[in-house]
Amino acid sequence: MAFENEERVVLVDHPMVQHKLAILRDKTTPSKQFRELVRELAMFETFEVTRDLPLEEVFVETPVAEAKCKIVKGRKMAIVPILRAGLGMVEGVLDLVPAACVGHLGMERDEQTHRPREYYAKMPKDIADRDVLIVDPMLATGGSSLAAIEYLRECGVKSLKLMVLVAAPEGIRAVLDADPDVTVYTCAIDDGLNDAAYIVPGLGDAGDRIFGTK
Numbered sequence: 001m002a003f004e005n006e007e008r009v010v011l012v013d014h015p016m017v018q019h020k021l022a023i024l025r026d027k028t029t030p031s032k033q034f035r036e037l038v039r040e041l042a043m044f045e046t047f048e049v050t051r052d053l054p055l056e057e058v059f060v061e062t063p064v065a066e067a068k069c070k071i072v073k074g075r076k077m078a079i080v081p082i083l084r085a086g087l088g089m090v091e092g093v094l095d096l097v098p099a100a101c102v103g104h105l106g107m108e109r110d111e112q113t114h115r116p117r118e119y120y121a122k123m124p125k126d127i128a129d130r131d132v133l134i135v136d137p138m139l140a141t142g143g144s145s146l147a148a149i150e151y152l153r154e155c156g157v158k159s160l161k162l163m164v165l166v167a168a169p170e171g172i173r174a175v176l177d178a179d180p181d182v183t184v185y186t187c188a189i190d191d192g193l194n195d196a197a198y199i200v201p202g203l204g205d206a207g208d209r210i211f212g213t214k
């Protein structure tokens with residue numbers, strides 16, 4: 001990795017993650033399997049995202065004796081998928097963090113300008129007090145993620161992480177440069193972008209592959 005602020009980039013490259021990502025990238029993988037893989041990868045990645053959760057000590061009576069244990073300290077978390085493709089990751093995060101609530105942010109890239117257009121937003125009322133995890137499989141130019149980060153900062157969110165499956169270096173740089181606190185989690189950092197601002201080699205259009213719209 002060669003980024004300024006690279007301490008804010010976490011590459012989740014566990015062998016099982018790399019294996020599943022290889023199948024995800026394959027253009028012959030059908031939508032059903034693609035959806036399952038996006039969900040599974042999101043769950044694996046959430047292990048890393050939640051690594052820094054604070055713990056508290058508790059005592060538990062086992063059938064044999066008292067055990068000194070640790071449990072996760074109650075924190076309020078919100079998952080914010082960038083629609084549509086981010087929806088595919090929500091269940092995977094909820095598999096690990098079932099108490100999280102979900103805010104939705106609709107964002108669509110213009111095919112000519114590659115700029116995002118926001119078309120929907122519905123957040124939990126107390127979003128400013130929650131640890132927020134933005135999810136989207138693809139971080140290409142960074143425009144959509146940046147718009148989501150700006151929106152959430154304006155809502156008063158202080159604790160913010162971005163979790164993607166595949167990132168272009170351009171998108172990572174854009175996000176790190178624009179926000180001084182956000183951390184980016186990704187399963188892969190690809191070579192770059194093509195003329196249509198698609199990630200190369202990437203996996204194509206994640207939304208279309210999840211929902212079978214092409």
Ligand SMILES: O=P(O)(O)OC[C@H]1O[C@H](OP(=O)(O)OP(=O)(O)O)[C@H](O)[C@@H]1O
Nearest residue numbers: 083084085108109140141142143144207
């Ligand atoms: O980093 P960027 O250059 O902004 O590109 C990435 C965005 O593009 C895709 O969404 P898309 O606009 O295709 O919408 P969709 O999820 O409805 O397919 C993807 O899911 C990201 O949100």
Ligand SMILES: O=c1cc[nH]c(=O)[nH]1
Nearest residue numbers: 140198199204205206
């Ligand atoms: O490669 C890309 C870029 C943007 N959006 C996608 O779904 N894929």
Ligand SMILES: [Mg+2]
Nearest residue numbers: 205206207208
């Ligand atoms: Mg799309």
